[in-house]
Amino acid sequence: MAxxxxxxxxxxxxxxxxxxVGKIAYETGAEVAKSGAVLITGxxxxxxxxxxxxxxxxxxxxVGIIPQNEASFANPYCDIVIPSGVGLARDFLNALAGDGVIVIGGGSGTLSETCAAYMYKKPIVAIKNTGGIADKFADQYIDHRKNVLIIGVSxxxxxxxxxLEKIKSNTT
Structure with a gap:
């Protein structure tokens, strides 16, 4: 099995x-499930x-990869909870666990996860008009290295x- x-x-x-923003996140999670992919979040x-x-x-x-060392901190919709116990360093675990990243709004924690994914050259998509990090970096590179273009979508x-297209093109 693949x-x-x-x-x-x-x-x-x-x-x-x-x-x-919650409505957009809900719909995005549903689309991930409909595609047959596994959803990873914090x-x-x-x-x-x-x-x-x-x-x-x-x-x-x-799957929820949480910063705490106790699974009870996770939201009730996580099938699998990974209590990392490493605090905010879990942002790197999240970035590495995903084959690709979708950004919806976000603040400094979202920026940390997005930067980790960027450093590892993971495909990144940002949903425009959700505020925060998504709007700031949609259709841009994070820095001069131009590792991956963060693709803005609506x-x-x-x-x-x-x-999914970006992930599949990276594995072929």
């Missing part, structure tokens, strides 16, 4: 999270919880289609 594609969704935790609240709920409601598999469906 390895399932793993898509990391990063974005606002409960600080900066809005109903509109396993906590905000975008992570909304995306996980969307994936679960669509019949998908959800909808959850487009985000998942685009990231």
């Amino acid at each position: 390895k399932k594609i793993q898509i990391l969704i990063v974005g606002h935790n409960e600080n900066g999270y809005t109903h509109e 396993g906590l609240k905000g975008v992570m919880e909304a995306a996980s709920q969307g994936a679960k409601d669509a019949g998908g598999i959800t 909808t959850p469906k487009e985000a998942v289609q685009t990231i």
